[in-house]
Amino acid sequence: MKIISLLGATGSIGTQTLDIIRENPTEFKLAAFSVGKNIDLARNMIGEFQPDLVSVQDYHNWKTLKTEFPSTKFTYGEEGLIEVAVYEKVDILVNAVLGSVGLNPTLQAIECGKVIAIANKETLVTAGHLIMAAAEKNNVSLIPVDSEHSAIFQALQGEKKKNIERLIITASGGSFRDRSRKELENVTVQEALNHPNWSMGAKITIDSASMMNKGLEVIEAHWLFNLPYDKIDVLLHKESIIHSMVEFHDSSIIAQLGSPDMRVPIQYALTYPDRLPFPSAKRLNLASVGKLHFQEMDVERFRCLGFAYEAGKKGGTMPTVLNAANEAAVAAFLAGKIRFLQIEDLIEKALRAHQSIENPSLSLIQEVDKETRQYIHSLL
Numbered sequence: 001m002k003i004i005s006l007l008g009a010t011g012s013i014g015t016q017t018l019d020i021i022r023e024n025p026t027e028f029k030l031a032a033f034s035v036g037k038n039i040d041l042a043r044n045m046i047g048e049f050q051p052d053l054v055s056v057q058d059y060h061n062w063k064t065l066k067t068e069f070p071s072t073k074f075t076y077g078e079e080g081l082i083e084v085a086v087y088e089k090v091d092i093l094v095n096a097v098l099g100s101v102g103l104n105p106t107l108q109a110i111e112c113g114k115v116i117a118i119a120n121k122e123t124l125v126t127a128g129h130l131i132m133a134a135a136e137k138n139n140v141s142l143i144p145v146d147s148e149h150s151a152i153f154q155a156l157q158g159e160k161k162k163n164i165e166r167l168i169i170t171a172s173g174g175s176f177r178d179r180s181r182k183e184l185e186n187v188t189v190q191e192a193l194n195h196p197n198w199s200m201g202a203k204i205t206i207d208s209a210s211m212m213n214k215g216l217e218v219i220e221a222h223w224l225f226n227l228p229y230d231k232i233d234v235l236l237h238k239e240s241i242i243h244s245m246v247e248f249h250d251s252s253i254i255a256q257l258g259s260p261d262m263r264v265p266i267q268y269a270l271t272y273p274d275r276l277p278f279p280s281a282k283r284l285n286l287a288s289v290g291k292l293h294f295q296e297m298d299v300e301r302f303r304c305l306g307f308a309y310e311a312g313k314k315g316g317t318m319p320t321v322l323n324a325a326n327e328a329a330v331a332a333f334l335a336g337k338i339r340f341l342q343i344e345d346l347i348e349k350a351l352r353a354h355q356s357i358e359n360p361s362l363s364l365i366q367e368v369d370k371e372t373r374q375y376i377h378s379l380l
Helices: 012-023 039-049 059-068 077-085 100-111 121-137 147-155 202-210 212-225 263-271 303-314 318-334 342-353 362-379
Strands: 002-007 028-034 053-056 073-076 092-095 115-118 142-144 164-171 232-236 242-248 253-257
Touching: 002 012, 002 077, 012 028, 012 039, 012 092, 012 263, 028 039, 028 077, 039 053, 039 059, 053 059, 053 077, 059 073, 073 077, 077 100, 092 100, 092 263, 100 115, 100 121, 100 318, 100 362, 115 121, 115 263, 121 142, 121 212, 121 318, 121 362, 142 147, 142 212, 142 263, 147 164, 147 212, 147 242, 147 253, 147 263, 164 212, 202 212, 202 318, 202 342, 212 232, 212 303, 212 318, 303 318, 303 342, 318 342, 318 362, 342 362
Parallel strands: 002 028, 002 092, 028 053, 053 073, 092 115, 115 142, 164 232
Antiparallel strands: 164 242, 242 253
């Protein structure tokens, strides 16, 4: 049995991770988890999974839950996240928390030798050099949970890195894939949240609509698979059947296919290098699908993807600015403060205003992150 800790238990990836644990009670046990402000759902989780340790976002909820569940240990804030991440009884940490808040807990877990199932893009985007160096130093495995990176990870099993020609990350195109830029000027938040293929949280769904999600995945792939950006391509694939591909220098391409269901890559990350049956998963029937469609990505149409390549190639603190500006801009859009296309405008202004610093420390990354968010807020 694998003992699991879970950061971001009430989010989309978190709740689907709980589905996997629930369906395989002899394989997995949830020993520790963190939540944000969804305390009602947290109560249900505590009652069902009986964890040893739970972290909440603020002091008030910590005080309340502590009284309600005396047999469970509670903690809160950033220190609480770290405590869950490094919990000594745990074999594997699932980092499903949203945003750059997941960075420090991940580093601490790596230092403690935990296997990391990583669904938190921002950790690798903002501090990939620190994360991968720490993982190598501590001989820690980082197993990707994102469907695209899981697909690449699976396609590379038994293969040699020297034979890789390029990675091909597929993109659904998001909520507005069939609309022109002119048609995007007055789209609503609700329209943006209507993803055609996947069920995801609000922030990730907006990132998918802007194609920033794919840009962050490109930077993440650069670090996970140690390949230059000119060997990482993005291909528009509306059906989300092929989750990504690897081309080798003999012209062979290996792809991983499946119906769109995030529980599949989550379960693979938890069971790797083995696999478990998944009776409730929808089986892929290619005969009923009939056709698969592909087209090149247009970085003029999807400007955020271009920003991500630019920031990734410049490196240093530039990806931190990209991520922080995007998080602040998306939050403003979800709050009704800006229009959809202004997300791109704010990100571009933040990137142009920043002078990149090479090989940043954790404290410098956190400082640049904070300054970038303040800059975006000043523009609002």
